Amino acid sequence: MASQFDVIILGGGPAGYVAAIRSAQLGMSTAVIEKDKLGGVCVNIGCIPTKALLHSAYIARLLREAKEFGIEAGAVKTDYGVAMQRSRKVSDQNSKGVEFLMKKNKVTVVKGSGVLLPGRKVKVGGDSYEAKRAVIIATGSRVKGLPQIGLEINKTTVISSDEALFLEKAPASLAIIGAGAVGMEFADIFHAFGTKVTLIEALPRILPLEDPEASDALAKSYKKRGIDVIPAAKVKKGTAGKDKVTLEVEANGATQKLEVATVLMAAGRAVNTENIGLAECGVQVTERGFIKVDAGLQTTAPGYYAIGDVAGPPMLAHKGMREGVTVTELLAGKKPHAIRYDNVPSVTYCHPEVASIGLTEDQCKERKLDYVAGRFPFSANGRARGTGETEGFVKILRDKTYGEILGAHIVGGHASEIIHELAVARENEYTVEEVELAIHAHPTMSEAVAQAALDSLGRVVDM
Amino acid sequence: MATNVYMEALSPTMEEGRVAKWHKRDGDAVKTGETLAEVETDKAVMDLVARADGVLRQVAVAEGQTVPVGSVVAVIAAPGENVSAPSATPPPGPAGKGKRETGNAAVATAPAPVTVTALSAPPTDATRVKASPLARRMAKETGVDLKLVTGSGPGGRVVKKDLERAPTTAPAATFPVSRFPFPDRPGAPYDDVPLTQIRKTIAKRLATSLGPIPHFFLTTEVDMERASEARDALNKQLGDRGKVSFNDIVIKATALALGTHRACNAWFQEDHIRYWNEVHIGMAVAVEDGLITPVIRSADLKSLGEIGREAKDLAEKARNRRLQPNEYTGATFSVSNLGMFDIDQFTAVINPPEAGIIAVGSIVQKPVVLDGQVTARRRVRLTMSCDHRVIDGATGAAFLQTLKQMLENPLAMLL
Numbered sequence: 001m002a003s004q005f006d007v008i009i010l011g012g013g014p015a016g017y018v019a020a021i022r023s024a025q026l027g028m029s030t031a032v033i034e035k036d037k038l039g040g041v042c043v044n045i046g047c048i049p050t051k052a053l054l055h056s057a058y059i060a061r062l063l064r065e066a067k068e069f070g071i072e073a074g075a076v077k078t079d080y081g082v083a084m085q086r087s088r089k090v091s092d093q094n095s096k097g098v099e100f101l102m103k104k105n106k107v108t109v110v111k112g113s114g115v116l117l118p119g120r121k122v123k124v125g126g127d128s129y130e131a132k133r134a135v136i137i138a139t140g141s142r143v144k145g146l147p148q149i150g151l152e153i154n155k156t157t158v159i160s161s162d163e164a165l166f167l168e169k170a171p172a173s174l175a176i177i178g179a180g181a182v183g184m185e186f187a188d189i190f191h192a193f194g195t196k197v198t199l200i201e202a203l204p205r206i207l208p209l210e211d212p213e214a215s216d217a218l219a220k221s222y223k224k225r226g227i228d229v230i231p232a233a234k235v236k237k238g239t240a241g242k243d244k245v246t247l248e249v250e251a252n253g254a255t256q257k258l259e260v261a262t263v264l265m266a267a268g269r270a271v272n273t274e275n276i277g278l279a280e281c282g283v284q285v286t287e288r289g290f291i292k293v294d295a296g297l298q299t300t301a302p303g304y305y306a307i308g309d310v311a312g313p314p315m316l317a318h319k320g321m322r323e324g325v326t327v328t329e330l331l332a333g334k335k336p337h338a339i340r341y342d343n344v345p346s347v348t349y350c351h352p353e354v355a356s357i358g359l360t361e362d363q364c365k366e367r368k369l370d371y372v373a374g375r376f377p378f379s380a381n382g383r384a385r386g387t388g389e390t391e392g393f394v395k396i397l398r399d400k401t402y403g404e405i406l407g408a409h410i411v412g413g414h415a416s417e418i419i420h421e422l423a424v425a426r427e428n429e430y431t432v433e434e435v436e437l438a439i440h441a442h443p444t445m446s447e448a449v450a451q452a453a454l455d456s457l458g459r460v461v462d463m
Numbered sequence: 464m465a466t467n468v469y470m471e472a473l474s475p476t477m478e479e480g481r482v483a484k485w486h487k488r489d490g491d492a493v494k495t496g497e498t499l500a501e502v503e504t505d506k507a508v509m510d511l512v513a514r515a516d517g518v519l520r521q522v523a524v525a526e527g528q529t530v531p532v533g534s535v536v537a538v539i540a541a542p543g544e545n546v547s548a549p550s551a552t553p554p555p556g557p558a559g560k561g562k563r564e565t566g567n568a569a570v571a572t573a574p575a576p577v578t579v580t581a582l583s584a585p586p587t588d589a590t591r592v593k594a595s596p597l598a599r600r601m602a603k604e605t606g607v608d609l610k611l612v613t614g615s616g617p618g619g620r621v622v623k624k625d626l627e628r629a630p631t632t633a634p635a636a637t638f639p640v641s642r643f644p645f646p647d648r649p650g651a652p653y654d655d656v657p658l659t660q661i662r663k664t665i666a667k668r669l670a671t672s673l674g675p676i677p678h679f680f681l682t683t684e685v686d687m688e689r690a691s692e693a694r695d696a697l698n699k700q701l702g703d704r705g706k707v708s709f710n711d712i713v714i715k716a717t718a719l720a721l722g723t724h725r726a727c728n729a730w731f732q733e734d735h736i737r738y739w740n741e742v743h744i745g746m747a748v749a750v751e752d753g754l755i756t757p758v759i760r761s762a763d764l765k766s767l768g769e770i771g772r773e774a775k776d777l778a779e780k781a782r783n784r785r786l787q788p789n790e791y792t793g794a795t796f797s798v799s800n801l802g803m804f805d806i807d808q809f810t811a812v813i814n815p816p817e818a819g820i821i822a823v824g825s826i827v828q829k830p831v832v833l834d835g836q837v838t839a840r841r842r843v844r845l846t847m848s849c850d851h852r853v854i855d856g857a858t859g860a861a862f863l864q865t866l867k868q869m870l871e872n873p874l875a876m877l878l
Contacts, residue, residue, distance in 0.1 A: 337617050402600050404623070429595030429622055 002108065005031045007331060008122050008131040009138055010114045010276065013040020015308025015320030016138035017098050022325045024105035026332040028133065032107055033114035033124055038098040040140050042317040044091050049165050050185050052087035054349050057192030061351065065388065080170035080193045087165065116277035120303045123277075134305055134331050137276070137283070137291060138320065141309035144270035146177065151238035151263060157245050158238075158263045161186065170195045171262040175247055177235060178267025179206035181348040184218065186264055188350040191227050198228040198258060200249060202267075205231050207348060211360040211409040213395060218411065221352060221391055238263070271310045286312070295338075297327045305331075319344050343426050347416040352391045355419035358407030358426060361397060370400040374432070374456025378412045380463050381451075382443035389413030389445075394452040396422070396432060403431030403457075410449075418446050432456050466515035468537040470530050473502060473509040481529040482536065483508055487519045493539060500536070515539045594621035601626045611663070653739045655732070676731075677851040680810050681859050685870045687826050687841045693873040701768060709843075710746070710800045711771040713823055716869040717798055718742045718762035719876055724862035728795050730816035731853050737816075745794030745814055746774060748781040755781050756814055758794040802826060808844040818853035821866070822846040843870075 007023045009016045012034030023030040037044050056078075063073040102109050112124040120131040143160040145153045153160050159167075161182055170193035176183045179201035191197045199206065199222065205215040206222075206229055219229050233251035240263070247258040271289055278285065282301035284292045290313075291299055291306040299306050305327050308320030322339055329336040348354040364371045377393045378384035392412030399406055408422040425435050432453040440450045447462075454460045470480045481503040487493050498510040499519065513519075521538040524530050592609045594602065598621045602609045609621055616622035690712055697707045721728040721742045730737040742763040745756035757777035759770055780786045796818075799811040802825035811822035824844040831840040845866065849859040869875050 402597060402604070404597050429597035429616075431596050431600060434596050 002029070002031075003128065004130045004132060005029045005108065006131065006133045007031075007136060007328065008033065008114075008120075008129055008134075009136045010116070010122060011040065011138035011140055011272075011308070012038040012098065012102075012109070013138060013140045013308060013320070014042045014317040015140070015311075015324045016040070016136070017101065017324075018321040019136055019138060019307060019324030019328050020107045021101055021105050023328040023331070024107050026328060026334075028328070028332060030105075030107045031110055031129060032102065033110045033112065033122060033129075035111070035113040037095045038102065038109065039091075039095040041142070043094045043098065045162055045165055047317055048094050049087040049091045050161075050189070051349055052090040053083055053165075053189045054185060054351075056083035056086070057189045058351060060192040069388070078170070078193045080190075081168040083193070084165070084167060114276065116281045116283070116304065118281050131303070134303055134327075136324075136327060137278075137299070137304065137306040137310055138308045138324070139272040139276060139310050140320075141269045141271045141315055143265070144268040145265040146268050149177070149235045149238060151177075151235070151240065151245075151265065153265055154240055157240050157243065157261070158265065160265050164264055171260075172196065173260040174198070174262050174264055175200060175245070175258055175260040176264045176266050178202075178265065179229070179231070180209070180267065181207075181346075183264070183266035184348050184350040184354075186266060187222065187227055191225065196228075196260075198230065198260065200233045200235065200247075201229075201231045202233060203231065207354060209346070209360075210348075210354055210356055211395065211407070212362060213393070214354050214356065214409050214411050217352070217392055218350070218354060269309070269315060273310060296330050297323055314341075314344055314346065316344060316346070340427065343423065345419050345423050347419065349416060352389070352412050353415035354409075354411050355415035356407065356409045357419055357423050358405065359397060360407060360409070361395075364397055364406055369406060371397050371406055372400050372456050373397050374452045374454065374460070376448045376451035376455055376460065376463065378445065378448060381445060381448050383445050383447070384413065386443070387413065394418070394448040396435075396449070396452045396456050398432045398453075398456045403433055405430070405432060405435070408449075408452075412445065412448075414445050418449060421446060421449055465520070465538045465540040466517065467535045468499060468511070468514070468519075468539060470502070470524075470532050470534045470536050471511060472532045473511070477532055479529050479531045480511075482511075482524050482526055484526055485522065487513075489519060489522045489537075491519050492542070493517060493519050511536075513539060517541050592621065593619060595623065597623050598626050613663070652741050653737050655735050655737050657735045676813050676815060678810070678813060678848050679851050679856065679859075680846055680848055681856075681863050682808060682844060682846040683863050683867050684842050684844050685867045686831070687843050687870065690870050690873050691826070691841050697767065705768060705772050705775070707767050707771045708774070709802065709826060710798070710823065711767055711774055712870065712873065713800070713821070713845075714744050714746060714759060714762055714774065714798055715765070715767050715770050716866055716873075716876060717796065717821055718744050718759075718765075720862055720866040720869055721796055722763045723865055724858070726858045727819050727849075727854055727862045729818045729853050730795070731818055731850055732816060736818075736853055739795040741795065743793055743795045745791075745797035745817065745820075746777065747797060747799035747811070747820075748778045750781055750784070755786065755791055756794060756797055757781050757786055757791045760793070796820070798823065802843070808846055810846050811848050813848050813850050815850075818850040819859065819862075820848045822848065 006028035007030045009020050009032045012032045016032055017038060020030050020032045042048060060076060060078050063076045066073045110124050114122045114124050116135060117123055120135050122129050122135060143162055145160060151158050155163050164186055170190050173196040174190050175198045176187050177200050179199050183199060184207060187197045187199045201208065205212060206219055207215045222229050230249060230251050233249050235247055236250050236255065237248040239246045243261065245260055245263045249256055249258055273285055273289065273291060281304055283304050284300040286292050291310045293299055293306050293311050297305045297307055297311060307323035307327050309315040311323060326336045326339055343357060345355060345357045361373060374396045375393055379390040384390050389412060392415065395409040396405060397407040398404065405422060405426050408419065410418055436450050436453040440447045451460055451462050473480065483501040483503045485500045486498050493499060493513040494516050495513055497513045499513050500511045501508050502511045517539040519537055520540045524536040530536060593614060594609050595616065599609065601623065607626060612621045612625050614621035615625050694707055694709065694712060701707065725738050728739045728742055741761060744759045744762040746759060747754055747756050759773055762770060777790060780790065794814065794817060797814050797820040799820055800823040801809055802823055805825050808824045809822050811820045813820050826841050826843045828839045829842045830837050831842065845863065847859055847863050
């Protein structure tokens with residue numbers, strides 16, 4: 001195996017493997033070092049398997065509601081173990097897909113844990129590899145949990161998503177601590193598989209980073225479905241027994257005792273920056289622990305670059321993927337489009353889905369922007385009525401003077417797919433008017449986007 | 464009349480083009496719209512088409528040769544027309560249109576006697592301004608001409624950010640040359656004047672043409688007879704209390720001249736020009752392994768004796784590397800003197816963000832015709848380097864003329 005490459009990438013997750021492919025496309029000899037499976041957390045224990053499980057949950061719910069649509073499905077039985085096995089297959093297929101892409105693009109894959117050495121070198125076991133142009137650090141992040149609340153992840157009764165994805169059976173009862181994307185998605189999954197779910201969030205509302213209207217819509221939907229939602233809650237004490245966990249949760253001025261079979265810690269991630277030789281190479285980290293990078297994603301050590309979760313928030317696969325493209329194009333002497341970190345879509349794949357881009361209404365207020373909110377509920381959308389997905393809305397925040405789309409928030413079926421119309425619009429600086437002018441097929445969920453744009457202009461048609 | 468054939472910008476990012484193949488040869492008849500040559504751009508092979516009817520002549524670029532956008536590659540002449548060298552008129556604005564549109568016209572009508580057009584502004588495609596819908600709307604409502612805004616988006620597209628930088632006031636702020644120095648210092652040490660669109664366009668074009676700072680140079684020869692006499696008299700008067708050098712006289716005169724030409728006493732600040740109401744002269748001093756420019760502050764208000772003492776003190780500190788940062792920063796204009804090395808004349812490099820520097824040669828006796836008689840006079844050649852983004856030809860020349868008059872009649876400095 002060659003020991004010299006133009007570009008060496010440490011980590012084969014979404015940021016790393018995309019960087020590797022683009023690097024190879026640009027004619028640079030490229031190696032990826034991966035200690036585990038290609039595809040990283042996303043493909044193996046993150047985005048991909050959860051989407052598979054969420055679809056199982058979706059089918060379960062559809063079948064339960066099927067009678068109304070004229071279909072008798074009888075008593076719906078669920079088996080988390082089978083769903084889990086299917087999700088593993090999906091992950092494996094994806095990981096193999098990445099392997100294939102590495103081969104197709106003639107990227108050398110080195111299995112093992114890489115440690116950076118000065119002089120753009122990386123050591124893997126006894127071997128040393130040298131990068132002629134750059135070493136790209138894409139080591140990603142991992143589940144951290146919240147040790148400060150007295151509950152250590154013991155992998156049996158107190159688990160993280162890493163274990164939840166491999167359970168053979170859905171627990172009888174589950175308390176999820178943290179109602180961000182991970183907590184919301186697992187609440188949805190396990191509830192569909194018959195688990196009694198309690199969702200605990202420290203901040204005043206679930207999905208705290210989303211627009212308050214999105215949080216409210218999801219809180220309502222979850223409660224209606226029978227998921228207990230406790231916002232503004234503080235876990236005062238947690239005692240993990242052999243087959244149960246007792247939690248003391250303070251919320252609304254009262255303390256309640258919760259006894260559950262399992263606790264899922266769904267808050268906190270740590271970046272993988274330890275023991276990879278950062279300090280030895282002069283790669284500095286920020287106060288928050290991310291690797292310090294400049295606008296060109298170069299670290300404080302010349303010739304060493306960082307992308308993906310280690311390079312800073314938002315810790316999202318698609319943000320890392322874009323950085324992977326940008327950094328390699330820069331290395332190849334191209335002038336890539338500057339990454340607009342304010343235009344990274346954020347999606348939670350629970351039901352109904354939540355997707356957003358740009359500013360929330362609170363942020364518009366904080367920045368004292370002169371804005372107008374346009375809204376359109378899916379309950380007034382023909383397609384949504386037909387499919388019975390009338391929960392949720394499209395909300396567009398536009399600048400009052402120029403019509404710039406400051407932010408967009410979608411709650412509803414397929415929100416994760418609908419949001420991209422607004423991502424394209426924002427990336428190209430279309431105003432609400434250009435969005436509305438594009439003819440939207442009827443009947444579609446996407447019509448709600450055009451209607452929300454119209455509503456922001458004061459001339460909504462369908463409501 | 465012959466029409467020049469230019470290397471056109473066939474793609475938004477194209478800066479040069481390679482003539483891959485001529486479809487027409489010297490002497491061939493061509494019609495408007497006919498393909499003259501295939502041109503390889505940064506992106507693809509495109510056709511360069513004729514913009515006039517006639518006969519192709521003066522093919523100046525061989526197949527395989529690469530030339531910058533805006534270069535004349537041939538001429539289309541009327542049949543039988545005698546064409547000599549390609550004329551130096553600027554290339555047409557839009558590719559595909561014969562007449563020049565505002566984008567370039569604005570440059571051509573710059574109130575500068577210097578030939579801005581000679582810098583061959585690349586023919587921008589003025590028929591299609593690339594701008595985002597949001598930028599278009601902002602431009603429309605704020606009255607900004609998008610053609611004059613530099614786009615930073617994909618493919619040079621004008622985006623919101625570019626308009627937030629653009630000043631929205633349409634009328635160009637003109638800077639009349641002040642007739643008087645500033646007898647009383649006004650409150651503010653300087654005035655920040657936003658770059659007008661034309662100033663911005665000039666800045667951009669010139670900066671891309673000649674490196675980061677677009678220099679131009681003006682030279683004048685100054686008679687130093689009377690300055691020499693004055694210096695001798697002053698030094699006799701001063702005795703042991705120091706000496707006045709020619710350089711001190713040049714510094715003083717420069718400072719005073721700047722007082723009446725504040726357009727030259729300025730800093731280029733990327734999006735605005737800072738016109739200083741104070742005059743601080745940087746004085747280039749050679750040190751062991753380079754040079755440094757200590758500053759004589761408010762040189763216009765100091766006497767020659769003061770300037771002489773200060774200059775001597777600063778030069779000594781500079782050589783001993785004992786200058787404090789505040790002693791070598793903040794100059795508004797500089798003077799560099801290589802006279803002691805018998806240099807007749809030279810050009811000095813501007814010390815950014817200053818907009819000008821005077822290079823002083825050696826004072827030499829020369830035969831000069833004076834009142835019909837050839838006499839020997841002491842003469843010095845001064846060369847001013849100007850940052851064209853700030854100083855136009857006439858502005859610099861007017862300043863240099865005042866400086867020359869002051870040096871030739873040192874008593875004027877007392878006025």
